[in-house]
Amino acid sequence: MKYILLLTILAFELFGALIKSPVVSVDNENETVKIKIDNIDVGVSGFIVHHISPEHSAILKNAVVQSFDAKTKTATVKMSEFTALQNNALPHGKWQVSVGDTVELAFGYSRSLLIAPNEKIYYKIAKSVQTQWIHPDLFATILSFRGHPTPIKEDFEAMADASSIGLLFIYLDQKVYTLDIKSFKILNISEAKLKQTKVHLPFYTRVDNIDAAWWGAGSSRMQNYAPHYYELMVENNKTNKQLYKIIKNGDAKLHYLLDEFEIGK
Template sequence: MRYIFLLFLAQLSLFASPVSSKIIELDTENETAKINIDKIDVGMSGYVVHHISPEHSSILKSCVVESFDVNTHTAMIKMKEFELLQNNALPSGKWKVTVGDSVELATSYSRSLLIAPNEEVYYQVSKSVETQWIHPDIFATLLSINGHPTPLKEDFGAFSSSTATGLVFIYLEKKLYTVDMKSFKILAISDTPLIQDSVKLPFYSRMEKIDASWFGEGSSEMESYEPHYYELLVENNKHNKVLYNIVKNSKNEEVSSLVDQFEIGE
């Protein structure tokens, strides 16, 4: 078992350090930009930085890697408004993204959240993976404030912004999924055959109950563990062939039924 986790630690180290590159091409109409980079994973998130002077810079956009060309060593990023430090009481500049601006990726990947079905699985994984774990009690508290006993992708994104947490690890059917918390794109899937003899919904935490809103998405109590998190993964990774095969071959009928949601070509 330790051998499995040592392999996983080596894989995790690929995501631990921030990555920086300059914009070499820009499409302002489609909010995309191209960067030169030796290797990058589709789905990694970050932001675009404009350097006003050698001593001053400003974050202009959030961004996510949309594609990577292994032959040209270039990646295409998709940009959107950066809202993390938004403050209407402060003046904002009128700078626009230009060629030469910096793209900073994986800036919060040293901090992680673990979604596990029970305490034993949580203990095994958290003790074996070297990262700064943000305790799931904090995420459960946010869900309770939002009235979401069933976590939504938006809840993970809000948690990422409020705690500067970049990765979420999700344990499902003896596999551990490494997921960018903002884009919810899968960065890695690792075989992690731990014994799972119980499930705590919506995930292991020390909170006995998460408050629910009167209505709205996420306000219903979660009925089953694997189907919900697989559904979140499928919704945001419809072209992932590895996930497709895992879902297709799942012995859980609620999980295998999600296979029709993929957009996998012939």
């Protein structure tokens, strides 16, 4: 008997364009800058760019939106060391972030990685979201190189640097979570009423074996699909009320995660 599964995914049209805004103030003590912007989600990542000339520029820092004030249309952006595209053979400047530099956000949001429990669900979702999908085989290869059969947040950051990916989609319990792959902040949660009958650990990939390191975070083999990815999301979204509600109303075996949230019960 044939039947149709309805997959509800929001259109991510606004995720395709790079968002640029000049720095209006710098707080070196807290390693933050402020920008003026009409609207932006907390957790959106990018870079701070210094323009040497109209034709030349240099990336100074990584950037992640820390907070947004809708009344003043002001976003506070957290700075951190820029680690991608490193090449010790090339010269580099000693510029410091200053007023007038440009914050460029949502970099790579037209390219995405999807974590799904099996092939069927992977392709159902992949066909429902318009983005440039980077196959999870590449991520599995990076995990094998790093010796992490169980992916940790730093592995997703490495994947972002290697493939210029901005968005991460994770399927869990008939929902698709959309995250900024570097900050691991949840940007959207959509319903995806798909039947799950099989689980491929650590996620759907055609790579048969992911090498494991002798020790350290991520070096153990994943035992359960959903708990691990819920744990990663909770760790990086402790004030997300929607995620809290989902876990509270879901499988009782995951209720131990409720104590990790920093919101009122």
